[in-house]
Amino acid sequence: MNALNQVRETILNWIRAADQEEAYTWKGHAVRLLDGTTFRLQPTPDLLSTYGRASNGKGMSHWVVVKSLIACCLFSQTVIAFVEGGISEPAMVGKIMEQDPETDSIYIGDRAFGVYRVVQVAKFYGKKVLVRLEQRTARKLLKSSQKGSLYSGQKSQVIWKAEPTTKVEPGQPKYPLNGRIIYVQLRKKGFRPIDLYLFTNLMAPEVYSINELVELSGERWQVEVDYRYIKTTLKMEEFDVKTAEMFRKELAAGLLTYNWICALMTKAAIKAGIKPNKLSFSCCWRRVRDIWLQGVPQWVITENKLEDWLMTRLAKCRLSHQQNKVKHEPRKVRRRPQVFPALKGSRDLPIHRFLSDRGDRQAISKPNRRAKAFPLPVLLPAGSRLHSPLFLACRCGTGGEFFPVVPDSSLCQPEDLLDRLADTESCYLPG
Template sequence: MTLRVQILKDKFNSSLGLPFKDLLPPSVIEQALDELKIRYKERLFDPIVTLWAFLSQVIEADKSCHNAVSKIIAYLAKFEVELPSTDTSAYCQARLRLPETLLQKLFRDTGQSLESKVTTEYLWCGRNVKVIDGSTVSMPDTIENQKAYPQPSSQTPGCGFPIAKLGVIFSLATGAAIALCIDVMNTHDIKLARNLYQFLNPLDILLGDRAFCAYADLISIKNINCDALFRKHQARKTTMQKGKIIGSSDKLVTWDKPKKCPQGLTLSEFSALPLTLTVREIYYYIVVPGFRTERVSLITTLLDTTTYSTLEIVGLYSKRWDVELDLRHLKTTLGMDVLRCKTPSMVRKEIYVYLLAYNLLRSLMWSAGTTYCTPPLRLSLQGTRHHLNNFIPELLAAHSTKRLQIYRTLLKVIAHKVVPDRPARSEPRVRKRRPKAYPLMTKPRHELRKQLQSA
């Protein structure tokens, strides 16, 4: 057993471990196990082997457990050791034994570790910017998942899928995911955000859309020595007659405390809010061919006009779209949109492993970009994933000296895959390829089977 485990650890360390050696070597996993006081038996699928297999599973296109077990058998095939069964039950049980707290810690540590590599040239006005947004993921239609993350109430029971709501904070400098909150689908984005403020560092700037622009939240962010830049909420009427004008389309405005306690706040929290709040309001117009001209109003706590000019703030808010691309990478590129696990605890673990894999890919892009003088955020995450999967067999087959040369070649080819800069690009949101002409499912599957049998 010990020999097989060591062989697998060496294989994973030379394939996935080498590209991610700065963020997730076996020593980091072992340290996390010790800090969390996690004890485990000597098995083929110990936590380190299981985690490496889980990571390789979500990075590849074929995400089945059978493919993961087949890869492990292939790793052991040329050695004179007993091969594990092709049955996936041992691996699935090992994933079930993986503590959720371990995956949470590794995900957050990798994000923070990548953040620590950010130098001044990647900061905005000398400060680190974090971007926040919410999204949803679906999962298999099981009784356990439906209880924890119910499907939309508008769907007929048996005709929909359980959906979880995610709140995520990303780093604008590295693209890495920093913090995550998971809740039921009908949870408002601002409730998720209030669970994420604790992961901000002093002097961070939080960037978000209009859903997060609330009186209490701006104060909460200021209280932790951070600043915010949000789009103005549509419920607040825009008027330029009030406020102190400090520049073209730029003014200081005093907001009054709400008369009623907002949802999500306790009476004591509401009572502790100051009576007024001074914010900065900036407005500008977006002109896109084919669309009506839109006026955008921004609200920020960055009141210093000398350090943070109007154009700098408008330019910063235009980068908020990066969070949409980050979520698309997670859900579409890596395939987190539709999860595969059948219990709520495994669903959460699967989400954390996806985010961990995403951060590791971002670390590879960061290494490639900084090594070959290319902006890391301009590199293709899909291209990085493809190159990594294609280089893994070569990394496994090479000896230690050659392996480092192959690794440097991997970084070089990743740096060559630069995404074109296409500012103000707009495309119609239509589909050219027609779907199959099948009707939507409006009754549970067992009722439809009965109809077929009685027909």
């Protein structure tokens, strides 16, 4: 964490030296984007004892899934703080705010953070929050504060009190929390209207208007892109480690690498007079990696222009402008393919246990094009328990015919079968 703070301080020094503090703050506040994610690990004994095995409605999973929470800077995209191994996202917010040295910073979160516990922790550490509320939570707060229903574009001051069943931060008092509820109905042609309820402890309406707060809450989407850079570009979706200590080291090293690239992008953006999110992280990462591996030209070292040369190259990695581009959730468009395919059935049983009469007949009439190709026919050992002879669909090079192959107990001369398959292009195992 000290290394992350050093990167943050370096970026702040660059911003102050360029006299651009207003461009990297929102009304004098540093802005943090909260969001959680998961990392997948191998089911080793140490990892299982530390994090346990994940489960859902369908049962226990094979992988060890570790929950994590990060806070990213809205302007420089760097990771300010991170926590791993928590039970839930609201339970990890306290450790995130404890690591943040900035005072009076604003934390933006989605509906997962619109709970009493997050606002309670923010008040304890002197932070500001702007979180989205569930509709039932907002209406309950308005009712308990003896406020009527709101129309779109209206706000109301409320007092959030903890109930006996409310989850709170351990060791902190259950004091009432003052704040504002903002209600806006978002409408767009061709889509259903969306009821947006926001809670914030920014109490000055003349300074923080409704439109500005709603627009600021929409910037939370940027953290989804930051996660895409971390998990996809830097390939941190899975960790091939055996111990929890090594996982923490690799996670910290990966986030430090991400912050280092973001710091270089910020400095290049300051010199170019643009915002860092206008630069492509993937392109900047590739250029820095190539410089690492190939080195720099000799004239750059001779003339002592390494910094200017690097900043100029990174400033050219700009994102293309798409005028009609619609913001979307990049992690929900399409699920990323897994490194290891899903296991269907038990790996301890032979493959012929999964064959049936129906599957054999389908393999003859319509071969499975997605099946794995083998260079030679697969012959089962004698005595294999099959409901029907195993059919091996083979596509011949001349006529494209398919013929069955029975278990090798009935083959007196296996060489005859191989001679028959001399002109076979490829062989497929059904299923």
